[in-house]
Amino acid sequence: MNPHNKSIEELKDIAAQVRRDIVRMVHAVNSGHPGGSLGCTDYFVSLYFKVMNYSPKFNMDGQGEDLFFLSNGHISPVWYSTLARAGFFDVKELATFRKLNSRLQGHPATEEGLEGIRVASGSLGQGLSVATGAAQVKKLNKDNSLVYVLMGDGEVEEGQVWEAAMYAAHHKVDNLIATIDLNGQQIDGSTEEVMGLGDLRKKFEAFGWHVLEANGNQFETLLPALDEAKAATGKGKPVMLLMHTEMGYGVDFMMGSHKWHGVAPNDEQLEIALQQLMVKHASDY
Amino acid sequence: MKDFPYTEKKDTRSGFGAGLLELGRTNPNVVGLCADLTGSLKMDAFQKEFPERFFQVGIAEANMIGLAAGMTIGGKIPFTGTFANFSTGRVYDQIRQSVAYSGKNVKICASHAGLTLGEDGATHQILEDLGMMRMLPHMTVINPCDYNQTKAATIAIADHEGPVYLRFGRPVIPNFTPADQKFEIGKALMLNEGTDVSIFATGHLVWKAILAGHILAEKGINAEIINIHTIKPIDAEAILKSAAKTGCVVTAEEHNRFGGLGDAVAQVLISNSPVPQEYVAVNDTFGESGTPDQLMEKYGLTENDIVAAVERAISRKNK
Numbered sequence: 001m002n003p004h005n006k007s008i009e010e011l012k013d014i015a016a017q018v019r020r021d022i023v024r025m026v027h028a029v030n031s032g033h034p035g036g037s038l039g040c041t042d043y044f045v046s047l048y049f050k051v052m053n054y055s056p057k058f059n060m061d062g063q064g065e066d067l068f069f070l071s072n073g074h075i076s077p078v079w080y081s082t083l084a085r086a087g088f089f090d091v092k093e094l095a096t097f098r099k100l101n102s103r104l105q106g107h108p109a110t111e112e113g114l115e116g117i118r119v120a121s122g123s124l125g126q127g128l129s130v131a132t133g134a135a136q137v138k139k140l141n142k143d144n145s146l147v148y149v150l151m152g153d154g155e156v157e158e159g160q161v162w163e164a165a166m167y168a169a170h171h172k173v174d175n176l177i178a179t180i181d182l183n184g185q186q187i188d189g190s191t192e193e194v195m196g197l198g199d200l201r202k203k204f205e206a207f208g209w210h211v212l213e214a215n216g217n218q219f220e221t222l223l224p225a226l227d228e229a230k231a232a233t234g235k236g237k238p239v240m241l242l243m244h245t246e247m248g249y250g251v252d253f254m255m256g257s258h259k260w261h262g263v264a265p266n267d268e269q270l271e272i273a274l275q276q277l278m279v280k281h282a283s284d285y
Numbered sequence: 286m287k288d289f290p291y292t293e294k295k296d297t298r299s300g301f302g303a304g305l306l307e308l309g310r311t312n313p314n315v316v317g318l319c320a321d322l323t324g325s326l327k328m329d330a331f332q333k334e335f336p337e338r339f340f341q342v343g344i345a346e347a348n349m350i351g352l353a354a355g356m357t358i359g360g361k362i363p364f365t366g367t368f369a370n371f372s373t374g375r376v377y378d379q380i381r382q383s384v385a386y387s388g389k390n391v392k393i394c395a396s397h398a399g400l401t402l403g404e405d406g407a408t409h410q411i412l413e414d415l416g417m418m419r420m421l422p423h424m425t426v427i428n429p430c431d432y433n434q435t436k437a438a439t440i441a442i443a444d445h446e447g448p449v450y451l452r453f454g455r456p457v458i459p460n461f462t463p464a465d466q467k468f469e470i471g472k473a474l475m476l477n478e479g480t481d482v483s484i485f486a487t488g489h490l491v492w493k494a495i496l497a498g499h500i501l502a503e504k505g506i507n508a509e510i511i512n513i514h515t516i517k518p519i520d521a522e523a524i525l526k527s528a529a530k531t532g533c534v535v536t537a538e539e540h541n542r543f544g545g546l547g548d549a550v551a552q553v554l555i556s557n558s559p560v561p562q563e564y565v566a567v568n569d570t571f572g573e574s575g576t577p578d579q580l581m582e583k584y585g586l587t588e589n590d591i592v593a594a595v596e597r598a599i600s601r602k603n604k
Contacts, residue, residue, distance in 0.1 A: 061359050069355075110387050118358050119387045126383050129351020136340065136352070137359035140316075160379070163348035171340070 003056055004049040004086065008219045014085060015045045015219075016279045019250045021081035021094055023273045024284065026264040029098040032106065035260035036152060037078035039183050039245035043150065043216050044082040051226045053145060056087035058115035066145045067134055069119060071127020072152035072181070073107040074262070080104050083116040084285075091285040125158025127151060128178060132168045132238075135176040146233060150179045154186030157195050162207070168238040169208030176238045177229045178209075181216065183247040185258035200242055209240045216243035251276055286502035287477045289495055291461040295432035297453035297489075298396040302327025303432075304439025305364060305394075309335045312362065312443055318353055319366040320346045325455075326366035326396050346371045347379050353391045354383035362443055363391050369398035369452055370411035377417055384448050385421040392442050393418075394451045398428075399539035400567070400584055401456040401489055401577040410572035410580075416544020418450040419517045425470060426517040428452040428538075428546075430491035432460040434514060437468035445470055452488065454539075456577045459492050473520035479509035482595045483527040483534045487513045487546045490537035490565065493581075496588035501595055508595060516546055521553045528554060533598040534562040537591050539581075542566035561601035563594040 006014065018041050026032035048054075052066040070079050077097065084091040089103075096102035103112040107122030119130050131149035138145060155161065168176060180200065188194050204211045210232045214225030225241060232239045247261065248254025251273040254265075265273055308315045309331050316338045323329050323341070332339040342349040346367055353363035365372070372395035373380070384391045395414065402410050418426045425447060429435040435453045442449045476491070477498055486494035491512045498508045509527050513519065528534050534554065536547035547564040554560060567584050581587055 063359060067358070119354055119389070120382050123378050123382045125347075126351045126379055129348045129379075130355035130383055132348075133352035133355025133363075134358045135355075137316075137356045137361050140337070140361065141359050143359070160345075160347040160351065163343075163345035164351065167342060167345065167348055167352070170343075 001053055002050055003054065006049045008223070011045050011049055011219050013280050014049055015041050016250070016277050017282065018045060018078060018081045018085060019277045020274060020279065020282065020284060022077040023251065023265055023270055023277070025077045025081070025094055025097040027270045028095065030264045031098055032077055032264060033074040033262045034077065034264065035185065035247040035254060036072065036075040036181060036183065038251060038254060039247045039249045040075055040150065040181050040216070041078050041250065042219060042222055043179065043243060044078050046219065046222055046226055047148060048082050048086040050223065052148065058088055060118060062118070063141060063143055064145060067118065067147045069127045069131040069134070069147070069149040070108060071121055071149055072124060072155050073121030076104070076106065076108050079108060088115040094285045124152070124155045125160040128161055128164040131178070132164055132173050132176060135173050136171065138175055146230065147176050148179070149176070150181060153180055153182045153184065153191055153197060154194070156180060156197060156200070165204065165207045165209065172236050173238050174234055174236050177233065177241065178238065179241040179243050181245055182242055183245045185247045185261060187258065187261050189258055204240045208237060210235070210237040211240045211242060213242045213244065216245040217249045286498045289461040291459040293460055294457040295460045296455055296457050297429060297432055297435040298455060299327050300432035300435030301394055301396065301439050301451070301453050302330055304436040306330045306334065308440055308443050309338065314360055314362045315364060315443055316340065316356055316361045317364050317366065318342055318349050320344055320349050320371065322367050326394070328366050346376050350376045350379035351383050354387060354389045357389045357391060364394050365391065366394045366396070368409060369395035369414045370409055373414040373417050373450070374411055381421060385423045388423055389448060390446055392449045392451060394439070396453055397455045398452045399454060399489070400572045400580040400586065401454050401539065403455070403577045403580065404574050406574040407571035412541040412567050412572065413544060414452065415516055415538070415540050415546065419544065419549065423448055424517065425449045425515070427470065427515050428488040429514045430488060430512055431458060431462050433464050433466060434462045434468065437466050438514065441468035441470060454489060456489065458489060461492070471515045471518045471520055473523035474512040474514065476512055477508065477510040479507040479531065481507045481531055482598055483509045483511065483531045484537060484591065484595065485511050485513050485524065485534065485546065485550050486537040487516060489539050490586065493586065493588045494537055494591055497591035497595065500588060500592050506595060506599065513546055516549050519549045519553060524550055524553045525557050528560050529558060533560050533602040535565060535591060535594045535598050536562065537565040539586060540566055542568055561598050563598045565590050565594050
């Protein structure tokens with residue numbers, strides 16, 4: 001059971017609050033990655049406030065709970081905000097993001113014991129392997145819950161992703177739901193310019209995966225896709241959700257460009273962004 | 286000089302295989318992963334007896350390390366197996382981020398380390414692995430000296446919470462340590478007490494140090510020989526105590542002279558009470574094809590090389 005189980009209207013409000021957190025967090029330290037964070041906000045809010053079964057009282061082993069792994073660790077702001085808003089730790093701690101002695105490292109880490117994080121990520125391409133291992137242990141432990149992992153689209157340029165993709169299909173790891181954030185952007189430009197990804201649906205299908213696609217910035221399309229992904233588990237194939245998002249979604253001047261991958265807004269830009277991210281009951285940290 | 290009788294020669298990798306099999310029977314949380322080298326790593330007995338706890342990864346070592354990190358979540362104790370080169374150099378970043386920095390309870394078990402891999406040549410003869418693994422925070426680094434010790438170490442590391450690099454090899458060498466030994470991580474083992482020089486050796490060089498001890502005894506040199514099976518954390522107390530007694534040190538390892546046992550010992554000495562130290566190690570070069578014995582001779586890792594190093598160390602002490 002999801003501990004929050006919110007309605008779509010409530011999810012939208014939470015997503016706006018998370019987006020406010022994201023832009024404020026990266027603005028406060030003039031660093032961090034707002035673009036991908038904003039684009040994936042609806043996915044994170046869906047998982048933690050509707051889809052996943054878990055306890056906000058964190059334990060590393062997570063037996064009997066759905067697990068989530070973030071492979072593209074640079075979008076840590078959206079994860080930190082979502083975890084705090086979901087009750088893993090105090091939202092006030094978001095103010096320490098990327099600062100000295102913080103548990104909220106630039107990229108997610110376990111070293112400081114931040115609740116909700118099970119493995120460090122940042123160096124790309126490793127999360128699918130980790131999630132696959134965790135999923136296989138769930139099977140060994142006769143634990144029927146699921147393992148989720150998110151990757152960036154640029155990230156699949158890393159070879160390890162394809163090692164893991166081959167392995168998960170070969171070993172029939174069918175309690176695994178991977179998602180690729182298809183925003184079409186990476187640091188040096190569009191994915192098509194930098195390193196064309198080709199037809200990811202056909203590629204993953206050829207690797208033996210069950211592949212779904214959805215718009216990841218509309219709860220009305222994303223939630224049914226996540227339900228469908230869940231329904232596709234247990235059938236001998238790992239599940240891949242190709243999630244189309246817009247980098248910077250929710251803040252108009254950040255949308256549709258790779259330029260906001262790793263750049264923080266200035267004071268004026270922050271004010272404009274916050275005006276666009278209105279929340280019924282704003283509770284900024 | 287003490288005698289170290291033995292009844293058979295065995296490979297250390299088989300000690301690993303035997304230890305893993307015993308762990309399979311005694312610890313239900315132990316799982317094995319292998320990257321298409323199950324026979325070479327002697328993991329086949331474990332695979333056969335515990336197929337549900339063995340994971341064939343194929344030729345994909347980066348994935349193997351990530352899988353192992355993930356398998357700790359839920360309480361398993363993964364033992365990964367491949368050659369030392371593919372266990373470290375190929376997957377350094379995966380070990381660094383997903384295992385060491387993440388504090389995962391993964392046991393990275395590496396065979397065919399060093400020159401004694403033999404004919405396959407330098408592509409496979411890693412001589413930098415101890416250094417790479419030593420540099421990683423949280424990592425424990427172990428290089429046992431014979432079959433019995435490798436088996437005991439394999440069993441012991443399952444009870445140690447945290448990442449471990451366990452290094453062993455291919456050649457058959459005298460199996461002289463006790464079959465019933467209790468392996469204590471981080472504890473140097475005194476093999477022969479002496480007064481003139483301290484020889485600190487690890488892995489395959491421990492037996493060479495014993496051979497050197499006999500040659501030295503004939504020359505009237507009374508060598509203290511200590512087996513440093515754990516390179517990290519290193520037994521500083523044992524090193525300092527011995528060095529204080531003998532006044533000079535020789536380190537011996539099947540590794541590049543940079544980053545391995547010699548540097549670990551030097552670091553202890555220089556931070557406390559420096560004494561003359563000589564290295565028996567590969568002199569910053571790659572290996573090549575050849576038989577293990579030919580290679581050990583060409584690259585200066587024989588008992589005679591240890592004897593020569595001892596004589597240099599003693600002459601520096603007496604200056």
